[in-house]
Amino acid sequence: MNYDAIVIGAGNGGLVAANVLAKNGKKVLLLEKHRVPGGVATSFVRGRFEFEGALHELCDYGSGEVYGNLRKLFQELGIEDKIEMVDVPEAFRVIATDGVREDYEMPFGINNFINKMEEYVPGSKKSLTIFFDLAKEIREAMKYLSDSHGKPDTKVLRAKYGNFMRVASYSVKEVLKAIKMPLKAQEILNTYWVYLGVPESKMSFVHYAIMVLLYVDYKAQVPLLRSHDLSLTLEENFKNYGGIVKYGSFVEKILTDENGVIGVRLSNGEVFNTKHVISNVIATNVYGKLIDFDKVPNLEKKKVNYNKLGARGFGIYLGLNRSCKELGLNNYSYFIYHTMNSDEEYKKMTTMDNDSMVVVCLNNALPNCSEEGTTILYFTSLYFGDCFDKEVTKENYYHLKNQLATKFIERFENVLDVNIRDYIEEIEIATPVTFARYTDSPEGVIYGYSLEENDVMLARLMRMYSEESVKGLRFCGGHAVRGSGYNSAYLSGELAAKLTLGDMKGGDN
Template structure:
């Protein structure tokens, strides 16, 4: 295991996901001595890539949003000087929703998207336009209303046609893991505006380029990055953070520790349940994680005619009952789920296909992975890519177990906590009040969904810590 250079740091960050990296860059830029320790041998968390069978695959995240002018990702990447190190392209269309009767794309030109909806639903023409402009520029009172209620409630305010509402919600089941009746209005609106109205960005060369660029920048700013370096404990004395204990037993001190790991692991393992207030412990135990995914990686012998446009994410559903689809996830019933997301890479002929899946134990996935993979390919060929199988030269899949193994996300959860109204914006998940100096960042803080979400939280946590330090140096 690699050893840290020093023994004393200003801040130690556990986990080099995108949020940990962004947070680290800002802290190092602010002049703090930062150690960033990651258990995996590469940075990125869910935003990594791997090589198999001569192909490079994005492991999970395959694009990001919030990159329009003044978008949160854009502002932060520009600010950190990441933008000029990467060649970032926008897929156009970013997403296409396909059902037996409809095909609707999300274009860079939003009027073009509205027109597609209008062609199918002329009686709701004005409503689509109104809904999109609300999402991109919400009035303060309606914005605050979204703290209550579900995404379904929000859609009901704008639309009458149930099929239209389903088509608008279908991609969010893939992007956020919940049907509209269960998803918080706020989370749904955020996902919609960041991923569908301003989504589909990706760095040329694959998603690994993003964490790599952030890691390089972090090191340039004086930060110390240790890969393959798991942490055993966060050391706390008198309710104050003192540092971290490495898995090999070493210790490094710091008055601030930021955890970019999942919340349960942070509180129950790294901190230990004895350190947690009872009320918070009960809350933590009652929280529901988001769903996990089964991800298929296909290497092809080339691009062929029936493939969808490279770069565009296809959300395919063979029916219109999203509640049924959601309920079927727990049973691992692909047929009842009746849908999936997939995209063809622009850089090399590969396909990434994703379907929500239950966690289940290791032996379940050991026994079922192959069969699950093959029936997923059958469905892709049947509903989306005729002739697919004869072009496959490499195939593999990540199960929820795989996702857990590489990222240590609880039960392989894809989006942190489930984005239900009752789990919205709980501030003690980014700054627990019972341990001074401990912060959390990333998608387990209850507000960071997707790359734009975790980038926002990473920046925010860094600002909080920098402000604390200024107060210590200049108490007045």
């Protein structure tokens, strides 16, 4: 069977890529190894609870009259009215426990955020204002770069986006210091570092500033009916555009000849022909398993060797038989750290001693997400490097995951002075092994490649037009150009599809 394009993997990136291609009249086949769409953007049921698989909060959507890039994309795809998004109540609560305990709760809205920071850190207002102005300029500059398709006019960049040019190659730590932000304000502002998985000394200021701006300015949202609803809506929309989805389809090989991609082969031997593949599967797997290594361009081999795998995921999902009010949980997201210094936190997360975490109480955004008198609470933590791999064995796996879950839950109870364990009705624990098995990601990585050094988002976007993989092959997903996150993965799907449409126009079809 011949297709204009084949998308491998129905995660967020793959679903959007498939939609955009099919909307443009292309004959598209979407292949997914599971029987449901979404990848980690899914939900699962245990007893009377439906748990969100991954999402804490979605960025770049927008609230009320405000349209973020993601909402614009959903509008273009005709699905904006088919899903219901709900605002998350506050930006975050962060607690650091070592030494003198620190506890800050930050609101959404730029002015609210700046004013609250001024309450916590008198004298921080000016630098926070500079930060948000800078972030807005960066947002505009990134739009210009994207519109200029890799060929920006440096005169325009210098004239209109001079501050962006000045900070573009610096880390969060360097820029916040340069704008003289008081250290305590820097630390509070950097709470979200864990969402990008890179500490402040290594994290690109451009990327972090945009992310914070999008959260604080547009607020964060969650879908009323969990991520599974988003994934199902995208899948149905794709089918309405004439797309074909085949579940239970594990792609074992991307077939190539001397001119590039010619098709894919499933593990059951079935072959589908195409000249264009968009891979929602990480490059490490594609170049390591799906394509014969001698067919991979040298530069791509080097790149994939150079890139560092990002955070490995650990999660605990709890269904509790008490309301969040009864439990004393009044916030939506709790960032529980030892210190407010992200470099120190990161270091700890390279060891099994790590017990820092983000805990989300879903009922505080979606009061009816579980029956009255119950609560859904989920914990996420990260491991960097191979510490989990070194510790886990076939024999100790169940013991280890129970031990880790106990450690995280106990710490949360102690820090918040609440009782959780007596009210657990359902518990599910996901380790890097779970994520590796579910998405086939190397070592259970949930953030793709680490966004650091030469591999930050801006550098990836600038290189994108000159780099060439196997002809006919493009990538989308949390491991692709924009980095991890729902919005990044969705938008990377749109980008990959548009580039593929360009390839087709260029005569490659």
